[in-house]
Structures are given as C-alpha cells and as structure tokens.
Amino acid sequence: MGQQPRPVRARRNGGAPVIAVTGAASGAGRAVASRLAASSAVSRVVAIDDERGDVEGVSWRVVDITDPSVVSRFSGVDAVVHADVDVGVATDADQRAQRNVRGTQTVLTAAAAAGVRRVAVVTSAMVYGAGQDNPIPLDDDAALRAEPDGSIISDLLEIEDLCARAQRSHPGTEVTVVRPATLVGPGVDTVLTRHFEAPRLLVVKGGSPAWQFCHLDDLAAALEHVVVHDLPGPLTVGCDGHLSQSEIEELTGRNRVELPASFVRGTAQRLHRLGLAPVPASELQFVTYPWVVSAGRLRTAGWRPSFDNAAAVRAMMDEIDGRHALAARRIGRKETAATIGAAGATVAVLGTAVAVRRARRRKRG
Numbered sequence: 001m002g003q004q005p006r007p008v009r010a011r012r013n014g015g016a017p018v019i020a021v022t023g024a025a026s027g028a029g030r031a032v033a034s035r036l037a038a039s040s041a042v043s044r045v046v047a048i049d050d051e052r053g054d055v056e057g058v059s060w061r062v063v064d065i066t067d068p069s070v071v072s073r074f075s076g077v078d079a080v081v082h083a084d085v086d087v088g089v090a091t092d093a094d095q096r097a098q099r100n101v102r103g104t105q106t107v108l109t110a111a112a113a114a115g116v117r118r119v120a121v122v123t124s125a126m127v128y129g130a131g132q133d134n135p136i137p138l139d140d141d142a143a144l145r146a147e148p149d150g151s152i153i154s155d156l157l158e159i160e161d162l163c164a165r166a167q168r169s170h171p172g173t174e175v176t177v178v179r180p181a182t183l184v185g186p187g188v189d190t191v192l193t194r195h196f197e198a199p200r201l202l203v204v205k206g207g208s209p210a211w212q213f214c215h216l217d218d219l220a221a222a223l224e225h226v227v228v229h230d231l232p233g234p235l236t237v238g239c240d241g242h243l244s245q246s247e248i249e250e251l252t253g254r255n256r257v258e259l260p261a262s263f264v265r266g267t268a269q270r271l272h273r274l275g276l277a278p279v280p281a282s283e284l285q286f287v288t289y290p291w292v293v294s295a296g297r298l299r300t301a302g303w304r305p306s307f308d309n310a311a312a313v314r315a316m317m318d319e320i321d322g323r324h325a326l327a328a329r330r331i332g333r334k335e336t337a338a339t340i341g342a343a344g345a346t347v348a349v350l351g352t353a354v355a356v357r358r359a360r361r362r363k364r365g
Helices: 027-037 069-076 095-111 152-169 218-230 245-251 261-273 280-287 296-300 309-320 342-365
Strands: 018-022 044-049 059-062 079-082 119-121 173-179 182-183 201-204 213-215 235-237 256-259
Touching: 018 027, 018 218, 027 079, 027 245, 059 261, 059 280, 069 095, 079 095, 079 261, 079 280, 095 152, 119 152, 119 296, 119 309, 173 213, 173 218, 182 218, 182 245, 182 309, 201 245, 201 296, 213 218, 218 235, 218 309, 235 296
Parallel strands: 018 044, 018 079, 044 059, 079 119, 119 173, 173 235, 182 213, 201 256
Antiparallel strands: none
C-alpha cells in the first residue's frame, strides 16, 4: 500500500530539519511557511521570495527564484518546498510560463548543488486531465492525461517533466510532486475559482462534473508531512469525496445555465481567439468531467484534511464575495472579460445577450 512516515534522512543538524520555502510571501508558500514556522518538528524555516512577506518566525531571503544565486540560500537546508508556481489568470501567459518553468528548473538545480535531500514541488491534480471515463477517485499513480494547450496546463506538465528528469539526473536529491485538487483560500485566484464569479454556473449538456477542493491550510499540512516525514511522491491532496453539480449550486447560491457542448466550445474558442478569454476552450473539461483524487499516500502517512468540500466552497465564496464577472468591479475600465476563464467568459457573454433580449422585449411590450 502507501509509504509509512519516517524521519528525514541524514539531517544536517542531527535533529529537526531546516526547511526552505519558495514563494513564501503569498498564496500556498505563505500558508506552508506559516505552518512550518509554528511546527515543533522543524528547527528553522528559510522563507524565499522576491519581496519580504509578513510571516513571523522565519529567516527571510529576498531573491528571484530564477536567479542561480538562489543556491546560496539553500546552504544548510534539509528540504525545500517549491510553492512559487503561478497558476493565476492575471499574469501574462508567456511571462508566467517562462517564470514557472525557469524558476522550477533553477530551484531543482540549485537544491541539488546545495546538497538538499528532498524537494517538494506543488503542481496540480489538473495534470491528470478531466475525463468522462476517469475513475473516482484517481489514484496517486494515475497516468497524466491532460493535454498541453498553451494554458497553465502546459506549464504544469513541463514542471512535472522537469521533476521527473531531476530525479534521474540528481540522484542525491529526491523530488516529491504534490498535486492538489481545486485550490481555495486567501489570495487564491485561478481559472477555476473565477468559474464561480460568473452570474450563473455553466453546465455542459452530457457532462458529469464532480467537484473536489483543497484548502490552502490542508495543502500546507500535507507539505509539512512531506518534509518532516520524508515522503516520496507523487502525492495527491484534496477533501474527502466530492460534490455533485446540484450540491455546488445549493452551496454557492448560483443557478446553472445548461448548454450544448458544441455551442459552448465554439463560443469559448471564439472568445479565446478574440482575446476575451486568456485560456483555450480545453479548460472547459475541468468543469465538465471528473478529476477527483484520493490522497491515498498522504492518508496512509497519517495526514487528514481539516476542511470538507462544503466548508472549502464556503471559504471560496467568502473570498470572492463582491467580485462578480459582470459587475463593474471585475469588468470595467481596467478589466475585461479576460479576467475570467473560458467557462466564465462564455457565461458572461451569454448572460449579457439574454439581458439585452429581455430588455428589448420589455421595450416592445
């Protein structure tokens, strides 16, 4: 079955490990740095980012992770948590891809050069792909069936490939890939969370969505498990079970708009070509078909989520409160439909069209 917890091998200090965290000023990096700083199982936390954050009780090192000089920041470190992987939608796609791939490559190479024994890299369960024939749940070792499409999926698949190659080329440094389900929590702003900012939730006819979430707090606890107990990967992270589309609608208070698959994909493709949606129509698979994960290895190692899916959804809705895809705060002078994904943009355009038709009918009446 899974791997049993064990102490980190060959700790340099003979006791609790020293852990470095990239991207520690925000998002997942901030969450894990805060948790490790409060952990009695960790002797010291080195927080790395290109700006100083607000986490207390850590040693801050301000450096760009794409700079090879980051190797000096790993001196004396037992394990690295590489959480500085941008999965947001606000960054230019080319810039994001370059930083994600180059940053991961630099961190892996620098960690090996500094003699770090384990690197935990955060990607996403999206790399498994969403499919009608996916088992529920997917095992940690399931095949990566997502297709590179020029979006964040391409970044994640490249990062996964870098991790696999680093494991072979740097045998002294073990790499654990950690793949969370749909992330929610403070500061999380992804193509999937923005799906819930649309006025209605898009449902593709013939689809079979199964919603699973992962709160930042649970991801941080999982990463603590990895570096304290020296867990190999790959590892999936997520709440227990999943929610149906009807349960999602009840929890979010959003009604659905159900449309034929061909119409939805055609509309999404046109929006992407016009630059109104920053990601291709292939993103729609993640709101159409299941990609639920088991977290099997982590559970065997003793990890348990503190959030269930319903609580995670409520946390997400609190975070996006007031940020509606058609409201002026999201689509106004400074923002366009590009602030939401293909699914959200499709709903936004359709919602606008419906509103215009209704207004015309009232006027004629």
